[in-house]
Amino acid sequence: MTKQSVVVPEVVAVAMPPNTAALFPYPPPRAMPGVAVRKKYLQAQMELGSGLINGWVESMRASSPTHAKAAAVLAAGVDDEHTAWMVKHPSALSKFDQIVAASKGKRIVMFLDYDGTLSPIVDDPDAAFMSDTMRLAVRSVAKQFPTAIVSGRCRDKVFDFVKLAELYYAGSHGMDIKGPAKASRHTKAKAKGVLFQPASEFIPMIEQVNESLIEKTKCIPGSKVENNKFCVSVHFRCVDEKSWSTLADTVKAVLKDYPKLKLTQGRKVRPRGSHAIPLAVNLCLLACSLAPY
Numbered sequence: 001m002t003k004q005s006v007v008v009p010e011v012v013a014v015a016m017p018p019n020t021a022a023l024f025p026y027p028p029p030r031a032m033p034g035v036a037v038r039k040k041y042l043q044a045q046m047e048l049g050s051g052l053i054n055g056w057v058e059s060m061r062a063s064s065p066t067h068a069k070a071a072a073v074l075a076a077g078v079d080d081e082h083t084a085w086m087v088k089h090p091s092a093l094s095k096f097d098q099i100v101a102a103s104k105g106k107r108i109v110m111f112l113d114y115d116g117t118l119s120p121i122v123d124d125p126d127a128a129f130m131s132d133t134m135r136l137a138v139r140s141v142a143k144q145f146p147t148a149i150v151s152g153r154c155r156d157k158v159f160d161f162v163k164l165a166e167l168y169y170a171g172s173h174g175m176d177i178k179g180p181a182k183a184s185r186h187t188k189a190k191a192k193g194v195l196f197q198p199a200s201e202f203i204p205m206i207e208q209v210n211e212s213l214i215e216k217t218k219c220i221p222g223s224k225v226e227n228n229k230f231c232v233s234v235h236f237r238c239v240d241e242k243s244w245s246t247l248a249d250t251v252k253a254v255l256k257d258y259p260k261l262k263l264t265q266g267r268k269v270r271p272r273g274s275h276a277i278p279l280a281v282n283l284c285l286l287a288c289s290l291a292p293y
């Protein structure tokens with residue numbers, strides 16, 4: 001997901017009571033002890049039809065820990081990448097007072113990511129469950145502020161994990177947005193009619209691509225194709241690094257027949273022309289009757 005200033009997990013901490021710090025570690029947990037894993041980079045997400053596919057495997061390598069790198073990190077006991085990342089992205093909780101002071105007199109809307117923020121990163125995307133403690137924390141935040149979850153996943157799937165009817169849900173990287181099913185003091189009638197699906201015409205095409213990707217990648221152990229309704233994710237977290245280029249070539253081959261779909265390096269396969277995350281944020285803000293971002 002593209003990081004926007006109103007979406008970054010640091011903002012999550014703004015409205016979280018300080019004692020929620022232990023609910024979930026941030027940055028997202030590592031797949032192996034001592035090895036930094038950035039969930040954002042662990043999916044095969046490519047730029048389709050625009051020639052940007054070159055270098056995709058390099059990007060996978062650069063952003064994912066190789067076995068050699070993992071071994072080096074374990075041996076040295078130092079993870080420079082993680083340290084550098086933390087310097088650039090300090091925990092909002094360590095600056096909680098400053099953030100509270102800066103928010104005085106302002107209206108706050110909460111935008112939360114799901115994977116790696118509300119749920120731990122796990123190998124099986126279907127098993128990224130949210131804890132009851134986290135659910136309670138989100139529920140209590142939603143009582144204070146209009147709250148939205150913005151995810152690359154299919155909206156229904158996120159709802160099935162979260163199960164809180166009082167939230168806004170922006171699925172498929174913002175191409176599927178729905179206001180709260182349950183009125184709260186923030187949403188009342190205004191939110192009721194919110195349903196935004198600007199890419200509905202692409203659903204049959206996405207289904208075709210999904211089927212084709214499943215068929216073509218089934219011989220690559222560890223790969224997993226996830227239909228997110230308005231976009232498709234090809235996961236390579238569990239694929240041997242030696243097979244990454246095969247996987248990249250396979251995905252590229254499938255998608256060359258779909259010039260209307262965009263394959264973005266480090267992002268997701270989605271209909272061209274969509275600027276999903278800022279749109280998701282703006283629509284949620286409008287639904288809450290706040291100024292667009």
Ligand SMILES: O=P(O)(O)OC[C@H]1O[C@H](O[C@H]2O[C@H](CO)[C@@H](O)[C@H](O)[C@H]2O)[C@H](O)[C@@H](O)[C@@H]1O
Nearest residue numbers: 001042115121122123125128151152153233237
């Ligand atoms: O909403 P985002 O933060 O942009 O992430 C979108 C993707 O999240 C999920 O994948 C990630 O979490 C999985 C479960 O922990 C993990 O197995 C995977 O490696 C991660 O990339 C989701 O499954 C994807 O469809 C989303 O695109």
